[in-house]
Amino acid sequence: MPYRETDATRAARDRRRTALVGAGVDVVAERGFAGATVQAVATRAGLSASSVYTYFPARSDLLTAVFRQIASVELEHVRTAAEPRPDDAPATAAQARLARVVDTFARRALRRRRLARALLLEPADPAVEAERTLFAREYADLFGAIAAAGVGSGELPEQDTRIVGAALVGAVASALTSPLxxxxxxVDPDALVATILGFCLRGVVGASV
Structure with a gap:
């Protein structure tokens, strides 16, 4: 008879896969993607290196899943910050949303700098780089949508919000993770975040803020 996976074995398999991804997140946070070897991740998960290939055909598949897990969590936090709030003043609603997004993005990156650098900048496998591009586009679209809302309401001057979105992502990420x-x-984290935010707001408002 052909083998049929039971609910119990499927659940156990899913738990081990989840454990491997979680271990991968921890290893990347400590060592970056370069240090996230199959052996290192397997050891952290309490599994053998050979067992990793039961769940991920190649190291690149494992690292892609790890990147996607990290990036998804970070993006969700930023999306939550971007949501309009009842107490946002209509005249400055887009600026308030932009401020929350930049503040959330920056402070989370500053709390886990090694992880942020791995997520945003560190050279990685082409499959991971492809995921990085997809998530960068999500961030750019989010920034652009906030700017577009501000333009539509008359709060912000006319501007190409697609370019604005890409520029804001680049500015914030570079100020937090680049060699410069x-x-x-x-460095005072509060002053750093305030400087980045002021730069971003001046860019979209077109005046001193």
Missing amino acids: APLGAD
Whole structure:
């Protein structure tokens, strides 16, 4: 008779796969994608390296799943911050939403800097790079949609919101993770976030804020 997977074995398989992805997230947070070897992830998950290939045909498949897990969580936090709120003043609603998005993005990146750098900047397998591009587009679309809402309401001046979205993502990510980012021990996180936010708001409002 052909083998038929039972509910119990399916659940066990799903648990092990979830454990591997979770272990991968922890390893990437500590060592980046370069240090996330199959052996390192398997050891963290309490499994053998050979068993990893039961769930992921190649290391690139494992790292892609890890990247997708990390990026999905971060994107969800930012999307929540972008939601309009009843107390947003109509005259500055887009700016308030943009402020929450930048603040959420920046502070989460600052809390886990190694992970943020891996997520946003670190060279990785082409499959991971493809996922990175997809998520970068999601962020750009989100920023662009906020700017478009502001333009539509008359709060913001006319501008190409597609370019604005891409520019904002690039500015925030570079200020937080690039080699030029001022992230020494003497940097005040609040001042850093305020500076990034001020830059972004001036870019979309077109005046001092």
